[in-house]
Amino acid sequence: MIEVSKLTKKYGDKAAIQDVSFNIAQGEVVGFLGPNGAGKTTTMRILTGYIPPTSGEVKIGGLDVFADSLVVRQKLGYLPENTPLYLDMDVEVFLKYIAALKKVTADKRQTHIRKIMKICGISNVSQSTIKTLSKGYRQRVGIAQALVGNPEYLILDEPTIGLDPKQIIEIRELIKSLAEDKTIILSTHILPEVSITCTRVIIISEGKIVAEDTPNNLENRLSGVAKVLLTVKGQPEKIKLSLQDITDVTEVNIKKTHPGGLIDLEVASQKEADVRKELAQTIVRNDWDLLEMRREVLGLEEIFLKLTTKE
Amino acid sequence: MRTIFTITLKELRSYFISPIAYVVFAMFLVLSGYFFSVILLISKEASFRGAASNIIITLLFLMPLITMKAFSEEKKLGTLEMLMTKPVRDIEVTLGKFLAATLLFVTMLASTLAYIFILSKYGNPDMGPIWSAYLGILLCGMSFIALGIFASTLTENQIIAAVIGFALVLMLWVLNWISGNLNGVDSELLSYLALSTHLEGFVKGVVSLKDVIYYLSFISFWLFVAVKSIEIRKWK
Numbered sequence: 437m438i439e440v441s442k443l444t445k446k447y448g449d450k451a452a453i454q455d456v457s458f459n460i461a462q463g464e465v466v467g468f469l470g471p472n473g474a475g476k477t478t479t480m481r482i483l484t485g486y487i488p489p490t491s492g493e494v495k496i497g498g499l500d501v502f503a504d505s506l507v508v509r510q511k512l513g514y515l516p517e518n519t520p521l522y523l524d525m526d527v528e529v530f531l532k533y534i535a536a537l538k539k540v541t542a543d544k545r546q547t548h549i550r551k552i553m554k555i556c557g558i559s560n561v562s563q564s565t566i567k568t569l570s571k572g573y574r575q576r577v578g579i580a581q582a583l584v585g586n587p588e589y590l591i592l593d594e595p596t597i598g599l600d601p602k603q604i605i606e607i608r609e610l611i612k613s614l615a616e617d618k619t620i621i622l623s624t625h626i627l628p629e630v631s632i633t634c635t636r637v638i639i640i641s642e643g644k645i646v647a648e649d650t651p652n653n654l655e656n657r658l659s660g661v662a663k664v665l666l667t668v669k670g671q672p673e674k675i676k677l678s679l680q681d682i683t684d685v686t687e688v689n690i691k692k693t694h695p696g697g698l699i700d701l702e703v704a705s706q707k708e709a710d711v712r713k714e715l716a717q718t719i720v721r722n723d724w725d726l727l728e729m730r731r732e733v734l735g736l737e738e739i740f741l742k743l744t745t746k747e
Numbered sequence: 748m749r750t751i752f753t754i755t756l757k758e759l760r761s762y763f764i765s766p767i768a769y770v771v772f773a774m775f776l777v778l779s780g781y782f783f784s785v786i787l788l789i790s791k792e793a794s795f796r797g798a799a800s801n802i803i804i805t806l807l808f809l810m811p812l813i814t815m816k817a818f819s820e821e822k823k824l825g826t827l828e829m830l831m832t833k834p835v836r837d838i839e840v841t842l843g844k845f846l847a848a849t850l851l852f853v854t855m856l857a858s859t860l861a862y863i864f865i866l867s868k869y870g871n872p873d874m875g876p877i878w879s880a881y882l883g884i885l886l887c888g889m890s891f892i893a894l895g896i897f898a899s900t901l902t903e904n905q906i907i908a909a910v911i912g913f914a915l916v917l918m919l920w921v922l923n924w925i926s927g928n929l930n931g932v933d934s935e936l937l938s939y940l941a942l943s944t945h946l947e948g949f950v951k952g953v954v955s956l957k958d959v960i961y962y963l964s965f966i967s968f969w970l971f972v973a974v975k976s977i978e979i980r981k982w983k
Contacts, residue, residue, distance in 0.1 A: 484832040487980050509834040516832070520825030524764045536753040537833040581829070 437462055438483070438589065438619065443492035445478050452478040453643040456492070460636075465615045467630030467651075468623040470640035476623040477517050479640070480593045483621070484514045496589060510539065513582035517593040519575055523567035527558060527577055530566060531584060538585030549584070556580040556610060572603035579610065590614065592622040596629060608633050663732040664712060665691075666701040670724035675699065678718055684709035698727065750835050754843025755850070758817075762851055767816070771809050775855050778805045783862045793870025795863065799880040799950050802859065806852075806888050807920060811912030813851060814895030815905045817844045818977060822903035827977075841896065841974050848892045856884060876952030883949025886962035890942060891916050893969035900976040916942070 438460040445452045453475035460466050470476050481487045483494055485501045485508060494501040496508050522530055528549065535545045553559045556576045561569060566577060575595065582590055595611065596604045611633050614620065624630060630637045631651040639647040639654075647654060668675055672690050679688045684706045691700040705711045712729060719726045762768040779802045786797035821827040830840060866872045891912075898912035899905075923941035925934075938944050942965070945958040 481828070486828055486832050488982075506834045506836070509832060512832070514829070514832045516825060516828040518825055520827075520829050522761070522826055523824070524761060529760075533753065533757050534833065537750060537830075537835055539834065 437495075437497060438621070439495040440479075440483070441493055443479065443482060443489045443494065445475075445482060445487070446490045451490075451643055453482075453489075453640075456640070456643070456645055458638055458645065458648060460619060460621065462619055463615075463617075464636055465611075465620045465622070465634045467634035467637045468621055468640065469625070469627070469630050469637055470623075471625055474625075474640045475643040476625075476640060477593055478643075480514075480517075480591055480621070480623055484512060484591055485509060486516075510585065511588050513585070513587035513590045515578045515582045515590075515592045515595060518597075519578035521566050521574060521577060521581075524565065526563055526565055527569075527580075528553070528562040530577070531580060534581045534584045540585055548586075552580050552583045555583070555613070557606070572599055572606070575599060575603070575607060576610070579607070583614070588619060590618050590620045592620065594624060595622055596624065596626065604629075664703045664705065664715060665728070665730050665732055666703060666715065666719075666726070667728035668699050668701060668719055668724050668726055669697050670699070670719075670722070671697075672699050674722075675701065675719070675724060678722060679703060679715060682711060682714045682718060684711050684714075750839045751843045751846065754835070754840055755846040758844050758847030759850060762813075762847065765816070767812060768851060771812050772851075772855055775805060775809055776858060779859050780862075783859075787866075793866050793872040795866065795872065795877045795880055796950055798862065799884060800946075803884055803887055803946060806884070806891060807916055808913065810852070810888060810891035811895045811898065811909045811916060814848050814892055814912060815899050815909035817848065817896045817899040817908075818973075819899045819903050819905050819908040823905075831977075837977055838974050841970055841977070845892060845896055845970060848896070849889055852888050852892060853885070856881065856888070873952070876950070879948075879952050879954045880950045882954060883946045883958075886949075886959065886966075887942060887946050890962050890965045890969070893966040893973070894919070897969045897973040897976060900973050 440459070441457045443456040444454050456475070456479060458466075468476050468479065478487075482489045483496075483501065485505045488502055497511060499508050501508050522533075525533070531549045531552065532545055535549055536542075540548055550559070553562055556579055558573060558576050558580060561573055566574065569577065579592070579595065582592065592611070596607050599607060608629065611620065611622065615633070622629075622633065634651065636650055637648070637654060638645055672693060676688050676690060679685060679701070685703055686706065687704040689702045689704075691702050693699050703711065703715060710731075712731065716726060716729065779798065782801035782805070783798040786801070790797060818827065821830060831837070863872075863877055866877075867874075894915050895908075895912035898915060899908040901911060902908050919940070920942045923938040923944050925937060939961070945961045948955050948958050
């Protein structure tokens with residue numbers, strides 16, 4: 437359980453984060469989403485006890501992050517922003533060092549690290565110097581060091597930044613597999629990441645929490661209207677008029693007219709109503725040809741833009 | 748305690764991965780060997796006194812190069828954040844780094860024992876002043892290290908850390924020069940604070956508790972300031 441209440445961090449007069457409060461239950465995977473400079477890293481640093489908040493408090497497993505700092509840090513795995521690593525060290529030597537710092541007893545260190553390297557897929561580079569590794573491998577080493585000591589809580593700051601698409605998928609799979617027995621917070625400014633890996637999303641913008649929900653609920657809550665996209669063959673104006681007569685349909689727009697009589701339409705309706713059945717029946721009754729129909733739900737990407745861009 | 752040792756080992760290892768330690772070590776041997784042999788040739792005296800005074804001057808220049816990366820490199824790489832979010836105390840990290848630099852220094856110093864071996868093989872030196880000079884150099888060198896480690900907490904740039912470290916060490920070395928020429932300032936105090944005044948006794952063969960305590964408190968003070976300096980991030 438992570439309890440964050442009323443965190444504010446000021447640098448001079450400027451507040452990096454303001455009144456940030458949220459709770460994370462055991463076993464949750466929470467995405468911390470926000471554009472660059474929203475205050476994600478500041479929040480992560482406070483959560484891990486690296487810097488103190490100006491006001492507010494953080495409790496992890498019931499313990500205050502600052503008053504019981506050493507105990508909390510023992511239970512915490514943290515991957516800081518940009519994956520800082522000792523570039524001159526070999527992977528295995530590095531992980532052993534971290535294990536010693538995490539108070540893993542000397543006799544268990546070897547097996548513990550072997551296991552982590554296997555989970556993270558870095559066994560094959562265990563003897564390589566970190567600076568010779570690719571970005572993707574370094575990221576895995578970064579996650580591996582966070583896993584050392586088997587922490588209950590995992591805090592990952594931008595774990596997939598700067599990776600190529602294949603590596604991103606691999607890291608996401610890795611995070612998903614870790615979610616089984618850990619409470620995870622990961623920050624990101626990439627939207628698909630949260631909907632793929634997280635059970636809950638907290639969206640932060642300009643230092644404040646602007647939304648907090650499951651990826652699914654967020655989509656529903658924010659899509660005020662549902663849209664149906666149609667491709668129909670027939671006379672544009674007639675189609676438009678008759679579709680508008682259907683109850684719950686609020687608006688019909690002709691998006692495009694193709695040569696040969698094909699028309700792309702966009703039908704907006706009340707959020708809860710599903711008008712697809714009526715649309716299809718109307719079109720068939722009028723002897724027009726229905727070539728395509730699909731319902732469009734607002735993606736997280738759009739929600740994100742809606743939430744974080746000021747009009 | 749175990750954490751300090753873990754950090755010391757890691758730091759020692761990283762000294763010998765980077766070329767800096769080797770270069771500093773080698774240059775130290777060249778310079779101290781030169782001082783020893785030249786002074787021996789001129790004075791024709793089986794004594795370590797002249798060489799000892801010059802070895803400490805060499806260290807004045809070289810020690811900041813050993814300590815410069817202690818914290819500045821971690822700051823630059825961002826590893827300080829990773830390290831400090833592990834269950835380690837700030838003081839453990841500082842002491843670990845201090846011990847590592849001290850061990851490297853002790854190794855450097857120990858290699859000059861070859862000169863003593865030569866002295867005692869071909870002459871009949873008075874061993875008392877030699878051992879006291881070694882103790883003095885050791886304590887004084889450790890003071891340089893403590894100050895250098897503090898300097899490296901101030902910046903993420905290793906060169907700047909070395910320059911600040913060197914300037915601080917040199918300033919505190921020659922602080923006594925000004926005593927006697929200033930009105931209104933307690934000249935004895937300045938002379939007491941200077942690093943160099945406390946070494947004289949050791950080199951002459953006098954080990955006084957006062958000097959030992961001076962160096963130990965100098966070391967503790969600057970390590971304390973170093974810990975406070977890395978804790979600046981914890982200011983609200």
